[in-house]
Amino acid sequence: MNFLKKFYLVAPGPTPVPHEVLLEGANETIHHRTPQFINIMKEAMEGAKYLFQTTEGEVYAFVSSGTGAMEAAVQNLLSAGDKAIVVVAGKFGERWRDILKAFGINTIEIELEWGEAVRPEDIKKALEENPDAKAVFTTHSETSTGTVIDLERIARVVKDTDAVLVTDAVSSLLAEPLKMDEWGIDVVVSGSQKGVMLPPGLGFLAIRGEKAWKLVEQSTLPKYYFDLKAYKKKAPENPYTPAVNHIYMLKKAIDMIKEEGIENVWERHRVLGEATRKAVKALGFELLSKRPGNVVTAVKLPESIDGTKLTKIMRDKYGVTIAGGQAHLKGKIIRIAHLGYMGPFDTIAAFSSLELALKELGYKFELGASLKALQEYFAENLKG
Amino acid sequence: MNFLKKFYLVAPGPTPVPHEVLLEGANETIHHRTPQFINIMKEAMEGAKYLFQTTEGEVYAFVSSGTGAMEAAVQNLLSAGDKAIVVVAGKFGERWRDILKAFGINTIEIELEWGEAVRPEDIKKALEENPDAKAVFTTHSETSTGTVIDLERIARVVKDTDAVLVTDAVSSLLAEPLKMDEWGIDVVVSGSQKGVMLPPGLGFLAIRGEKAWKLVEQSTLPKYYFDLKAYKKKAPENPYTPAVNHIYMLKKAIDMIKEEGIENVWERHRVLGEATRKAVKALGFELLSKRPGNVVTAVKLPESIDGTKLTKIMRDKYGVTIAGGQAHLKGKIIRIAHLGYMGPFDTIAAFSSLELALKELGYKFELGASLKALQEYFAENLKG
Numbered sequence: 001m002n003f004l005k006k007f008y009l010v011a012p013g014p015t016p017v018p019h020e021v022l023l024e025g026a027n028e029t030i031h032h033r034t035p036q037f038i039n040i041m042k043e044a045m046e047g048a049k050y051l052f053q054t055t056e057g058e059v060y061a062f063v064s065s066g067t068g069a070m071e072a073a074v075q076n077l078l079s080a081g082d083k084a085i086v087v088v089a090g091k092f093g094e095r096w097r098d099i100l101k102a103f104g105i106n107t108i109e110i111e112l113e114w115g116e117a118v119r120p121e122d123i124k125k126a127l128e129e130n131p132d133a134k135a136v137f138t139t140h141s142e143t144s145t146g147t148v149i150d151l152e153r154i155a156r157v158v159k160d161t162d163a164v165l166v167t168d169a170v171s172s173l174l175a176e177p178l179k180m181d182e183w184g185i186d187v188v189v190s191g192s193q194k195g196v197m198l199p200p201g202l203g204f205l206a207i208r209g210e211k212a213w214k215l216v217e218q219s220t221l222p223k224y225y226f227d228l229k230a231y232k233k234k235a236p237e238n239p240y241t242p243a244v245n246h247i248y249m250l251k252k253a254i255d256m257i258k259e260e261g262i263e264n265v266w267e268r269h270r271v272l273g274e275a276t277r278k279a280v281k282a283l284g285f286e287l288l289s290k291r292p293g294n295v296v297t298a299v300k301l302p303e304s305i306d307g308t309k310l311t312k313i314m315r316d317k318y319g320v321t322i323a324g325g326q327a328h329l330k331g332k333i334i335r336i337a338h339l340g341y342m343g344p345f346d347t348i349a350a351f352s353s354l355e356l357a358l359k360e361l362g363y364k365f366e367l368g369a370s371l372k373a374l375q376e377y378f379a380e381n382l383k384g
Numbered sequence: 385m386n387f388l389k390k391f392y393l394v395a396p397g398p399t400p401v402p403h404e405v406l407l408e409g410a411n412e413t414i415h416h417r418t419p420q421f422i423n424i425m426k427e428a429m430e431g432a433k434y435l436f437q438t439t440e441g442e443v444y445a446f447v448s449s450g451t452g453a454m455e456a457a458v459q460n461l462l463s464a465g466d467k468a469i470v471v472v473a474g475k476f477g478e479r480w481r482d483i484l485k486a487f488g489i490n491t492i493e494i495e496l497e498w499g500e501a502v503r504p505e506d507i508k509k510a511l512e513e514n515p516d517a518k519a520v521f522t523t524h525s526e527t528s529t530g531t532v533i534d535l536e537r538i539a540r541v542v543k544d545t546d547a548v549l550v551t552d553a554v555s556s557l558l559a560e561p562l563k564m565d566e567w568g569i570d571v572v573v574s575g576s577q578k579g580v581m582l583p584p585g586l587g588f589l590a591i592r593g594e595k596a597w598k599l600v601e602q603s604t605l606p607k608y609y610f611d612l613k614a615y616k617k618k619a620p621e622n623p624y625t626p627a628v629n630h631i632y633m634l635k636k637a638i639d640m641i642k643e644e645g646i647e648n649v650w651e652r653h654r655v656l657g658e659a660t661r662k663a664v665k666a667l668g669f670e671l672l673s674k675r676p677g678n679v680v681t682a683v684k685l686p687e688s689i690d691g692t693k694l695t696k697i698m699r700d701k702y703g704v705t706i707a708g709g710q711a712h713l714k715g716k717i718i719r720i721a722h723l724g725y726m727g728p729f730d731t732i733a734a735f736s737s738l739e740l741a742l743k744e745l746g747y748k749f750e751l752g753a754s755l756k757a758l759q760e761y762f763a764e765n766l767k768g
Binding site for chain 1: 395397400447487605606610622705
């Protein structure tokens with residue numbers, strides 16, 4: 001096939017960046033200490049609060065990946081020897097645990113099978129057993145399994161204890177409802193290359209309330225680059241050189257998100273997530289997750305199909321990038337995203353190429369079955 | 385004046401980014417774990433070695449500002465209570481010291497007046513007095529004063545001791561000769577938004593030799609995001625999501641630098657630096673630095689001129705951004721850069737606008753004096 005390869009990114013991050021955002025980033029780099037830039041930064045960081053649904057809190061943007069923002073949360077809230085509860089139900093829960101251990105935190109782990117969602121009562125029990133825990137570290141959307149936890153109810157459980165609730169919303173922000181003020185979440189970290197529709201390059205940390213800031217004051221873990229106190233003092237500027245062109249892009253992307261309205265953004269993700277789950281079932285496959293969310297759908301493959309081959313054919317032959325499985329799930333699952341700058345026809349393209357690749361690998365099914373399921377769902381749900 | 389404001393960035397970072405580099409960064413974001421991206425990353429990181437003049441060493445690119453790369457050097461080479469020598473002769477020497485202190489390092493400070501350059505014999509003496517020092521932290525180009533140290537001779541002094549030489553080349557890389565292998569430098573940190581001609585967003589750490597890697601092995605300082613071992617293991621990929629679009633830009637900028645040739649890049653900066661020093665003298669001003677380099681020129685202002693007003697007029701009226709003084713030098717000096725994507729006519733524009741602003745502030749001089757000096761120098765030195 002000698003066709004021009006048109007490119008589709010349907011993976012859970014980086015996600016497609018709108019052309020108008022990319023071009024915004026191609027504007028001339030200006031100096032970060034000029035009033036001209038500080039105004040842009042101020043608008044962008046004020047706008048960022050909308051993404052986290054907070055007016056009480058503050059949002060800081062590090063030049064880092066999401067992992068940098070996770071480290072920042074640990075470094076700024078805790079001191080060596082502190083006790084923290086951490087939920088581990090996938091690769092990103094493991095990352096919280098690994099960061100906590102690297103910094104000498106005494107971790108109480110709630111370990112679950114990959115694909116399971118921690119229940120509010122599990123957190124409640126852990127907090128009752130560990131009243132001296134300073135923080136609960138959770139993963140709102142566990143990207144490795146497509147699982148989304150009930151953050152609202154979990155927040156309710158943590159709210160009236162002495163511990164703060166910290167959540168990794170790197171992949172969930174904007175794809176799943178998250179209301180920092182209303183639900184009473186203390187600290188949320190995220191990144192630029194998922195729902196926010198930017199290239200990778202910014203890590204976000206949102207923080208609200210006295211309980212969280214008090215921990216920041218008390219924290220003795222060594223830190224410099226991610227020291228929140230320096231960011232707080234210099235806001236809306238960064239204490240060090242910010243990613244100037246990313247801030248242009250952030251402002252532009254927030255304008256787009258505001259124009260759509262955050263409820264519509266959430267609803268778009270819900271519709272695409274539900275459509276994807278229906279299409280998966282139409283192919284005779286099962287979901288990995290016990291509580292699937294609207295960020296990415298993890299699909300169990302029959303043993304006869306090698307997931308690594310499948311994603312390779314989709315990518316190299318058809319130009320469609322989805323994600324495979326991580327760690328012990330490598331080759332055994334595929335993950336189809338519905339995250340960020342995506343609409344119904346991205347999902348259509350994903351399943352069209354998936355069907356063609358499945359056919360090539362000898363899987364028996366009726367060609368078009370997943371597309372028919374998508375069409376039926378879209379016909380009902382895109383009427384508005 | 386109602387003219388369209390044409391914009392000139394003549395500050396020591398961020399520096400102007402070539403349009404072809406900016407547009408490269410506006411290409412579609414692709415997934416960072418695809419062979420397609422890994423090939424780009426591999427080429428970019430191989431190319432980056434040329435910037436540091438190393439084939440023996442490795443270069444890693446963090447998603448961070450230069451300060452992040454500085455923290456990475458400290459976190460990865462040292463352990464709490466270790467002794468390190470640090471040169472403090474300006475704002476960025478202070479930053480080394482502050483990071484070292486934040487991580488509990490026992491610092492031996494060589495403190496100099498701002499504008500002075502540490503001498504190789506000062507380092508030699510400090511090492512003799514502190515044979516247990518694990519590292520010497522230096523600032524190749526102290527951006528706050530325009531001073532460049534004799535790194536080659538300093539490297540010679542440190543080479544035969546047990547200590548490693550770490551240098552902050554954030555602003556000097558490509559503007560001043562730096563030959564990691566030939567001079568025997570152990571660790572160099574830099575950033576993307578200076579000589580490398582990219583927007584801010586990448587921090588670089590180059591490391592070579594057994595002495596440095598042995599310290600990395602021994603280091604017990606807590607770290608995760610900047611943990612070099614994770615980067616080494618995953619190279620040329622990043623362990624966490626890299627700044628995909630910055631890597632496109634890095635590859636493009638390195639192609640441009642290779643086409644010019646690094647010796648020509650150094651020579652271009654030398655010519656622009658010397659031209660700038662001549663123009664400064666033609667206006668009757670003095671240099672702040674005792675050992676001025678070719679990155680940025682710091683100019684002492686007479687008491688009658690407020691540097692803050694001067695830079696504001698240049699920026700807001702003429703669209704030309706230079707830098708003022710930092711800390712106790714605020715308002716007392718200006719800093720004119722010749723760094724990165726700059727040619728003779730950027731220097732011409734800087735001095736043209738500087739003269740107009742000086743005139744407005746009542747400084748007595750012959751209009752055109754600095755431009756005449758530049759023309760005479762350029763006529764001689766741009767003949768080739």
